Amino acid sequence: MLTGLFFVANASEPGKLLIWADDTRAPIMLNVAKQFMQVYGVEVEVQEIESGETRGQLATAGPAGEGPDILIGAHDWLGELILNGLIEPIVLEPATIAEFNPVAIDAFKWGNLLYGVPYATENVALIRNTDLVPEVPATFEELLTVAKGLTDLEAGEYGFLIQQPDPYHTFALYTAGGGYVFGKDADGVLSPCDIGLDNAGSIAGAVILDQMVKDGIEIAGAGYGEVTGAFNAGSLGMMIGGPWTLSDIKANSINYAVSAIPTIDGNAPGVFVGVQGFMISSFSENKVLANLFIKDFLISTDVMLGLYIEGDRPPAYLPALAFLGGNADIQGFAAAAATAVPMPKIAEMASVWDAWIGALELIVNQEQDPATAMQEAADEIRALLGCE
């Protein structure tokens, strides 16, 4: 009874906009909401919701008529949200589309429809402590030599760490040799049964990881907290990390630089690129109003810069990006993104993570040889997706 009454106040209702945003984006949305109120006299409520919970909450709240009008999320949610019928296509004028990073627009496309307005791209890059590693290593092989020289496990000093077991952060290792998650069919659409985690390139990447462990460079137990903690303490030379690590690095006054991940065996590695954006719920009672809010108020250099300052993620809106043009961090992440692969947005991706994490765990723990581990992971995914 009480929950029923409680939700009345927090549902998409005619003539009032409800936005779901996480704690870093909510204050910016609130600012824009005030402007919207002044111009159109329409109340905009911003409800804080943890990013990781948005999808699940939307799946239950949306169909029950208790969801938001606008939500903020990542492009790789698209598959699941569209299969569930939870989000609505958005039509942008060609001139507006031209103001965005084409990669970001593509990321939010499903078929030929656009399902979200992007505001930031994010990808990992090589982040190094410039006091420990003044020069960017020219090749990955050189990087490993430098790392070896800096590593002293007994003393708690590390040369180069990739957080483990983590497919997202290790992805560059596989792509350099031609590894991939899902292959594309003739139309360029991802095909869920073409799994490339056990092809030669992926296995070559897993072998590099295995060798890094054997050489005592990479270590088990190095999760996100441990790797960033070591970097922020100044006891780690290089790591693979994203824009979200920067605010803590700055807070700890570590001298750092962001650059592309060096070539492996002469090939440029690709990282995953994720795109954050605004989406409109299918269950919104105010779709035109929500469109108006996004198109006339959120697509502006001020708002996009505000979102950049909160998250350090490079804007997808080109005027805002141009404004930040000289920023070395953004250039570093952009260099790493030059050969980036969009994070697969098909819902089948959900089957990939666990098996892949398991394989990396077995490699890093030295329980299984890298080729077998990757093969078994790929087979496990095929079986889960019914591909045999």
Place this chain on the structure above:
Amino acid sequence: MGGSTSSIMIWGYTAKHGLKILFLGILCAVSVYVFVFLIGKGLYVPAVMPLIGSGLISYIFLSEKRYPIRWLIPGLLFLAVMVVYPIGYTFVSSFTNVGTGHMLSKDQAIDHFLERSYTPDNAVAYNYTAFADTSGDLALILEGADQMILYVDGRATDIARSDPRLVDEDSDGTPDRFGNYSRLTIPETVQRLSVIEDYRIQYKDTIIGLESLTKFRTRSSQYSYDPDSETMTDLRTGMVYTAWEGIFTAPDGEEIYPGYKVGVGPRNFVKLLTNPQISGPFAKVFLWTFIYATLTVLLNFALGLFTAILLNDPFLRFRTVYRVLAVVPYALPAFITILVWRGMLNVHFGVINDIFLALFGSGARIPWLQNAMWAKISVLLVNLWLGYPYMMLISLGALQSIPGSLYEAARVDGATWWQRFWTITLPLLLMPLAPLLIGAFAFNFNNFTLIYLLTEGGPAIAGASTPAGATDILISYTYNLAFAGERGNQLGLAAAVSVLIFLIVATISAVNFRMTGTLEELSKNV
């Protein structure tokens, strides 16, 4: 009737009666409101529940004969809402395909398709002006390239620019009034936008709908639905999709999403038992869950009882201080302490291995969370730390209740400490504690927090080719099944596992009650 609060009898009712009736009246009013609200949302089962609840409460409070039950009824109702309903819901879900792609009801999915529209090649764009009369009814004037349309009272007609009802007072080219309707400002229009948004204006053989704040445009529906044959037709391609197991499917196998929830009979249970991807680890995970829960209860009880006996010794100084310290793990939130343990057990960065290295040299780095056996030991140790204070507390209480005369008699008979423990302390303790121990078993059987925060079910098992890790228990395995397989959420399948877990735990509870009964019999004979 008696809404009076005076203490004088009015028509045979006292103030107490008045208050009671006022309270019941408010309760019934609220439940009727909630009923109407939920019915409006199409939630029929939840809508009826408050009505039944308030009806029951009213009957019990107004009937003299049902007087004793009134003290039980709040608890019973909460039991129904918080326990019985979720179990029922899980049970029903376990016979459906609910999950990614099948989250909506059939009606919602059909609505989703019927709302899809596209802009046809010969589409016409219209600027529009909204008007409202004094009672708030809307009228719209749509202006296309070469026609003007008046939309009022749900009908669209042509209107000439020279129509005398259109008055342009400030001669800016836009009419300010239409008959007794006056023009809305942009903010006023925006206020009414969600109403205007729902208009589907039938004009000649086209349908015109709102496109943006300032424009209407011809729109064509993309799908039509035939309820008799349960088919969805794509009007652009002519492709016919037939409803088939919760999804509209074309003859060539093409599926259009979203699908919808539909009953699939016992398929989830069959899949659970026959699909080697799932049933393979199921047996193994079930075994470990059992071992883990049993060992946890035994170890925790042993340590808890041991500390309780130590701290019960009247000759021990600072007993209270030790007791308080020993309760600390129980008092701190497990969410935090488990994560701290996870950090301490880290193979390279953890303080425990640092200590081991300092003591025993570089060979002593133990892969606490990396190796299957050590991870199982870690789970048991951390759970021991978390759980022994509870066992200590209940044992302390039970120890006080054992009469000292029994020990005196035993001592007189020359029994050793061991003999006294095995023949007096333990049997007399187990009598009151057995139900609690079985409760602890059931709790740990479903201790998702511990496993998920400490090991996430890991480490992975080499050659397993299944999604279960070495320390996964049934509930964490269910979580993996529910949220990390196929296309994401397989809620129906996860509900089926939950039903099985429920049956197991229910069996344990039944045994619990029977054993409690038996022990009571025993205690009567002592």
